[in-house]
Amino acid sequence: MKHNLACVAFAATLPLVRAAGFNIVQNWQGTTFFDNNWSYYGSWDNLTLGDVNFVTQAVATAEPELTYVNAAGNAIVRVDNISTVAQPNKRNTVRISSVETYGLGSLWVMDALHLPYGCSVWPAFWSQATKWPEGAEIDTMEQINMASSNQMALHTQDGCMASSSANMTGTVTDPDCGTDLPTKTQGCTVTEPNTASYGAAFAAGGGGVYATLLVESGTYIWFFPRGSIPSDLDISNPNTFPNPDNWPTPSAAYLSSTCPTSMFLEPQHIIIDITLCGAWAGVPQTLDATCPGVPANAPSSYCYTTYVAGDGSNYAQAYFEIQYVRVWSNATTSSGSTGGNGTNSTTGGTAGSGTGGGNGGSTGNNLPSSGSSGSTATSAATSAYAQNAIVAVLLGMFGVVAHFV
Ligand SMILES: *[C@@H]1O[C@H](CO)[C@@H](O)[C@H](O)[C@H]1NC(C)=O
Ligand SMILES: *[C@@H]1O[C@H](CO)[C@@H](O)[C@H](O)[C@H]1NC(C)=O
Ligand SMILES: *[C@@H]1O[C@H](CO)[C@@H](O)[C@H](O)[C@H]1NC(C)=O
Ligand SMILES: *[C@@H]1O[C@H](CO)[C@@H](O)[C@H](O)[C@H]1NC(C)=O
Ligand SMILES: *[C@@H]1O[C@H](CO)[C@@H](O)[C@H](O)[C@H]1NC(C)=O
Ligand SMILES: *[C@@H]1O[C@H](CO)[C@@H](O)[C@H](O)[C@H]1NC(C)=O
Ligand SMILES: *[C@@H]1O[C@H](CO)[C@@H](O)[C@H](O)[C@H]1NC(C)=O
Numbered sequence: 001m002k003h004n005l006a007c008v009a010f011a012a013t014l015p016l017v018r019a020a021g022f023n024i025v026q027n028w029q030g031t032t033f034f035d036n037n038w039s040y041y042g043s044w045d046n047l048t049l050g051d052v053n054f055v056t057q058a059v060a061t062a063e064p065e066l067t068y069v070n071a072a073g074n075a076i077v078r079v080d081n082i083s084t085v086a087q088p089n090k091r092n093t094v095r096i097s098s099v100e101t102y103g104l105g106s107l108w109v110m111d112a113l114h115l116p117y118g119c120s121v122w123p124a125f126w127s128q129a130t131k132w133p134e135g136a137e138i139d140t141m142e143q144i145n146m147a148s149s150n151q152m153a154l155h156t157q158d159g160c161m162a163s164s165s166a167n168m169t170g171t172v173t174d175p176d177c178g179t180d181l182p183t184k185t186q187g188c189t190v191t192e193p194n195t196a197s198y199g200a201a202f203a204a205g206g207g208g209v210y211a212t213l214l215v216e217s218g219t220y221i222w223f224f225p226r227g228s229i230p231s232d233l234d235i236s237n238p239n240t241f242p243n244p245d246n247w248p249t250p251s252a253a254y255l256s257s258t259c260p261t262s263m264f265l266e267p268q269h270i271i272i273d274i275t276l277c278g279a280w281a282g283v284p285q286t287l288d289a290t291c292p293g294v295p296a297n298a299p300s301s302y303c304y305t306t307y308v309a310g311d312g313s314n315y316a317q318a319y320f321e322i323q324y325v326r327v328w329s330n331a332t333t334s335s336g337s338t339g340g341n342g343t344n345s346t347t348g349g350t351a352g353s354g355t356g357g358g359n360g361g362s363t364g365n366n367l368p369s370s371g372s373s374g375s376t377a378t379s380a381a382t383s384a385y386a387q388n389a390i391v392a393v394l395l396g397m398f399g400v401v402a403h404f405v
Helices: 200-202 284-292 304-307 390-397
Strands: 021-030 038-040 051-055 067-069 075-078 092-093 094-097 106-112 121-129 139-141 150-157 190-192 210-214 219-224 252-255 269-275 319-327
Touching: 051 269, 075 269, 092 269, 106 121, 106 200, 106 269, 139 210, 139 219, 200 252, 269 304, 284 304
Parallel strands: 051 092
Antiparallel strands: 021 319, 038 094, 067 075, 075 319, 094 269, 106 210, 106 319, 121 139, 121 269, 139 150, 150 190, 210 219, 219 252
16 A cells, blocks of 8 residues: 555544534435435436436426335335336436535434345445545445445545554455545445345344544444434434434544545535446446356346346335434534424524533543454455446446446
């Protein structure tokens, strides 16, 4: 590795947040989930070369509905599993991006009951700066096909490294967060140890919560299964002033000692999307890792012709069911609950009046710390690709992946 940023050992706990915890600044929940502050992509997947159209809001809210709030009050984001797709057409799906960006001192959380999965399916709950890769990308939840555990990643400019000695439960599978194309494409990946973090097991366990904290000391990602969600994340109330200093060890920790957040990470747009096949999920050798029957000499079009084309029966599980997506900020004043009219969402969280959160007590997670050394295994087989990777580069890497442009 070019940049030998030795891990700096922190002797003591540094507070990640102000003592009173975070103020709610955006609550997407309930009947108005899709109404405010989301932008629908409205183009084919020219980012990761999936065989999909990311539809406009008008299309997503017409039959068959691809974004809607179900009878339980949860937001559904899904692949069209109703329509028959004739070759060489693409299948409709969704990519929504927050209009606003959220910078240092932000915490964003998704509570979901179901994540999209299935052969050829590639979902993500992630974020990126307006300028990419300059302002970086954070992949909070991203997986493909029938894989079992979530994979997290940062994609940054060159010089940002993940350190396997950071205190985290996940395993660093590539320490280099740089995005020097075409050689560096997968970012600094960390694998979540909990196999209920994705796929059928996630849904069977009642889903869970993904949280991303972007602060001066680093970028942190947690996965909490349904039974282990911190008490300061409450579905019925966004004004809980959550305080991650009191949470257990994160799944991934990208410390500023090896990747200064203020240098590499700019304010982030939060994104939810599902693509199909494309530059990661659709590569035959990658598909073969978790899906049955892929011939040894399968052409690059194999994923498309096998799964996407034809009826939609492959995509019954290709949907997010989301109880909320919320963003909190450590800014000293609160604008109260915005954008929300979900179950019991309240307004008005006034400045500094938080009663949740606590003071970073002795049960805290002691972040950041030097920790003990972990795995440094690098696995090319589990490569993720920058969601934004440039088409020309991918074409160069894989031959003509975009076979039906
Ligand atoms: C993808 O398509 C959109 C809409 O046509 C366009 O604005 C954007 O520049 C394209 N991006 C790439 C990487 O081709
Ligand atoms: C909010 O967090 C940022 C990043 O960690 C920090 O620079 C800032 O001082 C914090 N603000 C307050 C009011 O605590
Ligand atoms: C709404 O809040 C009230 C009072 O806190 C609580 O009793 C009720 O169970 C909540 N409803 C839901 C659906 O969460
Ligand atoms: C589409 O998926 C839903 C579940 O997400 C399922 O109930 C429905 O039967 C599927 N439709 C078709 C035509 O396969
Ligand atoms: C959209 O986001 C802005 C900035 O966070 C916020 O002030 C506004 O209330 C939001 N609008 C809605 C309708 O949620
Ligand atoms: C919130 O929901 C209530 C009850 O469904 C409705 O009367 C009200 O108009 C909604 N408010 C907003 C801002 O959507
Ligand atoms: C890592 O965090 C846990 C709490 O989540 C703490 O008990 C442990 O001491 C920390 N390890 C180090 C080396 O700081």
